[in-house]
Amino acid sequence: MGADSSGPGGQQAGRAQEVRRGAAVPEGRLSALAERASWRLLFDYLRPHRGTLALGAVLALIGSAAGLAMPLLAKSVIETFGTGRTMLGPVLLLCGAVLAGSIISAVGSFVLERMGEGIVFGARTRLVDRILRLRVAEVDRLKPGDLLSRVTADTTLLRAVCTDALVTAVGSVFMFAGAAVLMAVMDVVLLLITLGVVASVGLVNALILPRIRKASTLAQVALGEMGSALDRALQAFRTVKASGAEHREIEVVSAAARQARDRGVTASAWQSAAGVSAWMSVQLAFLAVLGVGGARVADGSMAIASLIAFLLYLFYLVAPIGQLVQSFTQLQNGLAAITRIREIEELPGEPTVAALRADGPPVGVTFEDVVFRYGDDRPIVHDGVSFEVRAGGLSALVGPSGAGKSTVFALLERFYSPQSGNITMSGRDIRDWDLAELRAAVGYVEQDAPVLDGTLRENLTFAAPDATEAEVRHSLARTKLDDLVARLPEGLETQVGHRGVLLSGGERQRVAIARALLRRPRLLLLDEATSQLDAVNELRLREVIAEVATDTTVLVIAHRLSTVTGADRIIVMESGRVRATGTHAELLADDDLYRELATTQFLATATP
Numbered sequence: 119m120g121a122d123s124s125g126p127g128g129q130q131a132g133r134a135q136e137v138r139r140g141a142a143v144p145e146g147r148l149s150a151l152a153e154r155a156s157w158r159l160l161f162d163y164l165r166p167h168r169g170t171l172a173l174g175a176v177l178a179l180i181g182s183a184a185g186l187a188m189p190l191l192a193k194s195v196i197e198t199f200g201t202g203r204t205m206l207g208p209v210l211l212l213c214g215a216v217l218a219g220s221i222i223s224a225v226g227s228f229v230l231e232r233m234g235e236g237i238v239f240g241a242r243t244r245l246v247d248r249i250l251r252l253r254v255a256e257v258d259r260l261k262p263g264d265l266l267s268r269v270t271a272d273t274t275l276l277r278a279v280c281t282d283a284l285v286t287a288v289g290s291v292f293m294f295a296g297a298a299v300l301m302a303v304m305d306v307v308l309l310l311i312t313l314g315v316v317a318s319v320g321l322v323n324a325l326i327l328p329r330i331r332k333a334s335t336l337a338q339v340a341l342g343e344m345g346s347a348l349d350r351a352l353q354a355f356r357t358v359k360a361s362g363a364e365h366r367e368i369e370v371v372s373a374a375a376r377q378a379r380d381r382g383v384t385a386s387a388w389q390s391a392a393g394v395s396a397w398m399s400v401q402l403a404f405l406a407v408l409g410v411g412g413a414r415v416a417d418g419s420m421a422i423a424s425l426i427a428f429l430l431y432l433f434y435l436v437a438p439i440g441q442l443v444q445s446f447t448q449l450q451n452g453l454a455a456i457t458r459i460r461e462i463e464e465l466p467g468e469p470t471v472a473a474l475r476a477d478g479p480p481v482g483v484t485f486e487d488v489v490f491r492y493g494d495d496r497p498i499v500h501d502g503v504s505f506e507v508r509a510g511g512l513s514a515l516v517g518p519s520g521a522g523k524s525t526v527f528a529l530l531e532r533f534y535s536p537q538s539g540n541i542t543m544s545g546r547d548i549r550d551w552d553l554a555e556l557r558a559a560v561g562y563v564e565q566d567a568p569v570l571d572g573t574l575r576e577n578l579t580f581a582a583p584d585a586t587e588a589e590v591r592h593s594l595a596r597t598k599l600d601d602l603v604a605r606l607p608e609g610l611e612t613q614v615g616h617r618g619v620l621l622s623g624g625e626r627q628r629v630a631i632a633r634a635l636l637r638r639p640r641l642l643l644l645d646e647a648t649s650q651l652d653a654v655n656e657l658r659l660r661e662v663i664a665e666v667a668t669d670t671t672v673l674v675i676a677h678r679l680s681t682v683t684g685a686d687r688i689i690v691m692e693s694g695r696v697r698a699t700g701t702h703a704e705l706l707a708d709d710d711l712y713r714e715l716a717t718t719q720f721l722a723t724a725t726p
């Protein structure tokens with residue numbers, strides 16, 4: 119029971135709400151969310167790679183150590199000036215340190231970069247896995263463009279954190295500590311002056327960093343909104359063109375892009391402020407050390423070589439401070455991205471549904487007093503729906519638009535769960551069916567019969583990848599597509615185009631039926647297209663449905679009189695209830711609504 123839910127707890131439901139609201143998330147809530155995306159989340163990503171991380175860090179440290187030795191080696195070179203001693207030894211040592219330090223640093227940074235790519239790969243595959251396993255109800259609330267941006271843009275930010283930021287931070291901390299220790303050995307007073315100035319940078323940054331994270335989160339949300347806006351326009355591309363709405367859609371996408379830019383600019387402004395504070399502190403430290411150190415050189419208490427070495431170390435401090443500040447700002451962007459990735463990862467998903475095949479006798483279906491609404495804040499769609507569809511034969515659901523017919527199919531597929539009432543298939547509550555077994559037993563052909571980009575063969579075997587050539591040919595013959603395949607230049611290997619645009623509406627519908635039949639369903643749910651089919655296609659579809667109904671239960675949402683006249687049983691729905699059931703002749707005699715539908719809507723599309 120309820121195997122298709124990992125239990126949306128209150129917290130998860132709350133997160134789903136945040137995702138749904140997208141850019142409309144109030145800023146206060148955002149910072150609370152960002153807080154939750156703590157270091158712990160980052161460590162979760164890093165934990166499986168801790169061996170590589172340690173190796174990369176050690177190499178980065180050795181590289182930094184070689185760098186740290188340079189001022190000392192430079193000092194020894196300077197000290198040979200005018201002494202008559204040969205400079206060859208110290209110079210060779212200096213060159214060796216430069217070379218070794220560079221190579222070791224490069225290897226260390228490659229190891230960490232590679233680890234970063236591994237982390238991003240892991241995050242992307244987990245995210246895609248989660249998205250494709252989400253419950254239909256969750257996907258209804260999410261925007262595809264925003265999801266895409268989380269898989270691409272947000273994970274890219276994660277890489278920046280795990281590679282650049284981490285590589286730099288590890289090296290910088292060591293460089294900073296090493297330089298500080300060596301400076302302490304050389305002159306404690308000058309070091310204290312330096313550290314005093316540097317501490318002020320830390321203080322300023324502590325105030326700036328949360329602002330960077332907030333601005334960065336908002337910028338990523340805006341980027342997701344932009345993706346959604348573009349996706350909306352592309353999904354309805356022909357409608358956009360036909361409505362002359364290009365400029366309006368361009369404006370919608372541009373507005374989202376503008377918002378992303380503005381928020382990005384805010385984040386950059388704070389980042390610049392952090393950078394400036396680091397730069398200023400180093401300049402101040404340099405001036406202070408130069409002043410105090412110069413005075414001590416003048417009074418003879420300090421050698422000029424020591425002051426030069428100290429100032430060199432001070433510059434060794436400059437780079438790590440700047441880099442640390444940069445790493446921390448990058449980290450803020452990364453943590454914002456991690457929060458967005460986690461929001462999706464924590465949504466409830468369904469268990470794996472393997473591509474099984476049903477193979478069994480036709481099944482009957484019953485609805486008993488089913489009450490359903492799509493969300494707590496939504497109106498009731500099924501208000502005590504009860505009906506029975508016996509095993510085998512053709513049954514039709516009819517009723518005005520919005521009566522709840524397609525919802526019957528969605529509930530049978532367990533895309534949603536009813537609030538009350540029982541649905542059984544083959545006498546067994548559908549909640550007791552294993553989800554994979556249930557979905558294998560039910561073939562589902564949606565109204566707009568989606569055909570995926572790819573070849574005709576890929577589309578046919580989509581639900582049954584192990585189907586044999588003979589089975590494919592058989593399903594083509596049953597759905598009367600064999601003459602189409604014979605006409606196509608590359609037969610089954612012909613590309614059908616994005617969303618099957620190269621096929622006609624009738625052909626798409628029959629391809630979708632053939633695809634469903636290849637899985638040998640025990641119940642075929644067919645949402646008939648409302649669009650007009652030409653007489654030949656309509657006749658073919660009718661023949662296909664009648665033929666399939668000889669060995670499977672077929673439940674069709676009928677929009678054509680020709681379909682219902684041949685049905686064994688018709689269920690008339692109105693306003694979320696079943697108002698009548700019977701044969702065409704019985705309903706024509708007994709039910710006013712059916713009579714009206716039959717003489718208006720249905721007749722309009724009937725073949726002579």
Ligand SMILES: Nc1ncnc2c1ncn2[C@@H]1O[C@H](COP(=O)(O)OP(=O)(O)OP(=O)(O)O)[C@@H](O)[C@H]1O
Nearest residue numbers: 258492496499517518519520521522523524525526
């Ligand atoms: N995913 C959804 N989320 C929220 N509400 C929905 C969803 N799908 C359908 N509804 C609502 O449920 C009601 C019934 O929809 P349903 O698609 O079942 O009607 P129908 O009888 O199949 O209509 P039609 O013949 O026009 O397809 C409609 O008011 C619709 O707005």
